[in-house]
Amino acid sequence: MAILILGLVLWYSGHFFKRLAPDARARMGKKARGPITLVLLGGVILMVIGYRMADGAFFWGRHPATVGINNLLMLLSVYLFAVSGAKTALARKMRHPMLGAVKVWALAHLLVNGDVPSFILFGGLLAWAVAEMIVINRAEPNWTPPPAKSAQKEVIVVIATLVVYAAIVGVHYALGYPTFG
Numbered sequence: 001m002a003i004l005i006l007g008l009v010l011w012y013s014g015h016f017f018k019r020l021a022p023d024a025r026a027r028m029g030k031k032a033r034g035p036i037t038l039v040l041l042g043g044v045i046l047m048v049i050g051y052r053m054a055d056g057a058f059f060w061g062r063h064p065a066t067v068g069i070n071n072l073l074m075l076l077s078v079y080l081f082a083v084s085g086a087k088t089a090l091a092r093k094m095r096h097p098m099l100g101a102v103k104v105w106a107l108a109h110l111l112v113n114g115d116v117p118s119f120i121l122f123g124g125l126l127a128w129a130v131a132e133m134i135v136i137n138r139a140e141p142n143w144t145p146p147p148a149k150s151a152q153k154e155v156i157v158v159i160a161t162l163v164v165y166a167a168i169v170g171v172h173y174a175l176g177y178p179t180f181g
Contacts, residue, residue, distance in 0.1 A: 001050065001054045001055075001056065001116075001117065001120070002050070003046050003049055003050030003053060003054075004046070004047060004050025004051050004053075004054050004117060004120055004121060005050070005120065006046050006050070007042075007043045007044065007045070007046030007047030007048075007049075007050050008043070008047060008120070008121070008124045008125070008128075009043075010039050010040070010042050010043030010046060011040060011043035011044070011047065011125070011128065012128055013039060013043075014036050014039040014040040014043060015040070015128065015132060016131075016132075016135070017032075017036060019135050019136075019139060047121060050117075050121075051117055051118075051121050054116075054117035054120070055117070056115050056116025056117050056119075056120075057115065057116050058114065058115045058116075059114040059115065060114030061112075061114060062112045062181070063112075064181060066111050066112050067112060067179075067180065067181050069108075069111060070108045070109070070111050070112045071179065071180065073104050073105075073107060073108035073111070074104075074105065074108050074165065074168070075161070075165055076104050077101045077102075077104040077105040077108060078101070078161050078164050078165045078168065079101075079157070079158070079161040080094075080097045080098070080100050080101035080104060081097070081098055081101040081164075082157045082160050082161050082164070083097045083157060084097040084098035084101065085098075086149065086153055086156070086157045086160075087146035087147070087149055087153075088149060088153060088154050088157050089148070089149075089154060091145070091146055092145040092146055092148065093145070095133075095137075095143050096132075096133050096136070099129045099132055099133050100129075102125060102126070102128075102129040103126055103129045103130065105125075106122040106123070106125050106126035106129065107122075107126065109121075109122040110122045110123060110126070
């Protein structure tokens, strides 16, 4: 469990560094990108290893209804992530679509994984996404929506969402986590 928690600490640290130590981050300039990326990558690796190794109390498991809801939420999460990068119509209405995607992703996983390691991992990342939104909104209260894109871009985002979702499902099956039950 300690490895999982250390991974979360690195994830939080890498993301909040700019907000908690703005002067230090500013002094580093573009040179900070490499070390911060390594911290975040190390956090992800430790979270994956720690989660796979962790043991804890089990409160609920997968149920056909929750699996279906989870899959729909995951499709929404992938779509929100794609919206974030493509700056679609929804991105012009939603300030933090990527962080929204993380929140939906975390909730979806908590729905079907009712054990302590899942509470720590998915609950921890959910808390991070909420805190990140709050910190960004306080630091930068004024927000300018991105410029409008073409309708073709909207269609591409939907197709990309379906392709990425299929890839995620394939990876889950390859790792031994049957996505559809």
